[in-house]
Amino acid sequence: MNTLSQSQIVPRLKRAFARRIKPRKRSDAGLRVVRIGLLGFGRVGSAVVNTCRRARDAAARRGLRLDVRAVLVRNALGRPAPDPRTCLTADADEFFRQPIDVVVEALGGVEPAARLVETALRRGLPVVSANKALLGERGPRLFELAETLGVPLYCEASVVAGVPFLGDLRARPFAARVRRIVGVLNGTSNFILSRIERDALSLEAALADARRRGLAEPDSGRDLSGADAADKLALLLLHVGLAGVQPDAIERSGLTTLEPLDIAAAKRFGYAIRPLAFAEIDGTHVTAFVGPGLVPLSHALAHVENESNGVELRGPEIGTVFHSGPGAGPDVTAATILDDVIEIAAHPGWRRAAGAPAVRAAPGAGRRGPDHPLDRSERLQIDAPATAWFVRTRLAAHADVATLREVLNPQGVSLRATGSIMDQPGGRVLHALTHPCRRDRLERALAALHAATGGTNLALRCLEDRA
């Protein structure tokens, strides 16, 4: 590990600190310039450049001017740099030779982002990233590296991009005493479900509409499958002190089998269907899932619509706390990224010492990333929870609610409520709510139902307000 001894650190810190008192570089307007190196120049990267230019007064309120001085792209051929002074390059070594103070990672995906972020941290450059795929999978390793090196790694825009709350979880241990998380963390899925709910569109038509509005990428697989939400849930769990949860370990179901009639039936039971991310923490035992599920219409998440995101946190001290706001979008993401840059620049000792590979920044300088003294040898147990279930089944012509009960009850699944039977082109459709049970029991019961009636089934988890 490339760390410095305390006797090396103290004089460096003193120098860095003294420099801060006499700022080295001020623009004409008396503002301190923060030189940004940008990894990636796609939608978010371009928005970062534009927001730096367009909203100068926001940074000026903190005595700063934000300047993008270097941009690393995959292919620099024929691409104009955003500014004559900006170095646009496809060469990582050239990028890191530029005089930059902080790195903004706007590449997306795990590699090469992980390698480049690690390089930046090892060079003592603070990093801001909104890359949930990177941080969901490699978060524990990268935050540990940042902590060891004493270099800030901030990621406020990675979960509910428009609402700063991750940093508070990190810096405020009472606020972070969270025992239950329920969120709508994927804007694309929520937009699609909202369109199905409001306009009875098919899933395909709703997805096409999301693409038309720029709310879904051409490849929306990670959004629809729940992979994106699982990354964010793992990152949230990291911020409340649980570093051991890999996104792949979280039960995940996609949107693919939902129909408008399911959303209408859920509503008649008093619920909204939302793309949920759920975790309940009991010591080192975590139950979690990601996928479309039911929340009561009285729940705050039932009113988080379209591309908005929301998250409810419950804990012994904080009670029930709820945040909602824009979950994505280049402009919102860029504004939150730049707020991270400004928070980093407000801390003393954050600017790298010239030529030094890594300067230990002041403790707290990395507050936007989690640095709880986690015992990573502690074995977390991750399970799916027992919840109520919302079941849709197609029945044979002669079957009815009694048939359903006759099949499910011997399997240990009991019904709390049933809807009315609807005659549909594909057969009779019936919706029901079960009492809470685990997925394996429900799946055995649904298999028995399939054997008995031949119909296809849908099962979504259903959260009670006090679940």
Next chain:
Amino acid sequence: MNTLSQSQIVPRLKRAFARRIKPRKRSDAGLRVVRIGLLGFGRVGSAVVNTCRRARDAAARRGLRLDVRAVLVRNALGRPAPDPRTCLTADADEFFRQPIDVVVEALGGVEPAARLVETALRRGLPVVSANKALLGERGPRLFELAETLGVPLYCEASVVAGVPFLGDLRARPFAARVRRIVGVLNGTSNFILSRIERDALSLEAALADARRRGLAEPDSGRDLSGADAADKLALLLLHVGLAGVQPDAIERSGLTTLEPLDIAAAKRFGYAIRPLAFAEIDGTHVTAFVGPGLVPLSHALAHVENESNGVELRGPEIGTVFHSGPGAGPDVTAATILDDVIEIAAHPGWRRAAGAPAVRAAPGAGRRGPDHPLDRSERLQIDAPATAWFVRTRLAAHADVATLREVLNPQGVSLRATGSIMDQPGGRVLHALTHPCRRDRLERALAALHAATGGTNLALRCLEDRA
């Protein structure tokens, strides 16, 4: 002004910084001790002491132990100190002679809190306060003093006590680009309105219930009149960069004239009645009001019930962001206060140099208080907004909707919707919604209505979702 020259500051900072690297004082468990001086020992003060004891692991996650070492009370006679090592005194001089690192102000009210907070800041002691009456009225002066001295003044628990978001407004200029604030900021009023809404209680019965549950003080005048919410709104405006708003300059109406039938009528129009705090910012022109008002049932605030608080912020970068959670309560307030203490203690250079009257802390150390470079000579213009109005009037036996229109239209007030006439013991009651207009015009129209029909009237502001 008692400031230090730069040549005095730099060596002190270096000493403070070097000390931080080699922590001076660790407890047996290797934790750094933060010595708290507590002003006031009422419900919040007692909860601070208890939470320090009960939730040691939360502070220990940050390597800290929180110890209340001194308590200042009005009358120390016969009161036991919370701990044998704690100095409980009614003498402010004795209090400030104790070895304390940070002051928690839990007195409530403007004086003597203001004088004691100022004394603490001038002695270089960081201050945490949840006192909205103090900060609403004296906030601009106290935060300016804290900024000048470089001593942190944090107040996260003063608005929506359980939800940290003020500090983010302070530290994150893009997040703070807020153009519209709508909040439910007073838990007592919201509980009372919820009880009237749910159980059709009279205001008096609902208030008695709130008192029984400890949700209303014996003197709840400031809660019911809107004074408490106006203090919080002024403090919020301070955090988004407007330091010139005095709570008294905000239009304020109380709960006193509401009846269960009004809430039911509002619901039929598609609205919930909430105790609102509203501000819209256009440059240096602010329109604001505090008082019971209507929000659409689809609005997030319509689902903030009982003693919960919520606040919606809108801005050009952030879009619409919403936070809700516990608004008060001794335990929640204590947890948020102690998170403030922990945030302060995480910053380098925060501990006062022994014997020094005031050490300039690192910039950013005061991030929980606003320190925007506000031009305080800039004259803010504060007005009440033009909104739609929800009107209840008692009509004479022969009067009807046509009568209402005949009286209101010549006064320039037009109706958007009317309810059905209800025959009540006191006469015929009619509810209506107007198109937007200013209060003076509405009041002239209501005076004309009173002259024409003799009935008493009620008028509440009504916010459209896009108002």
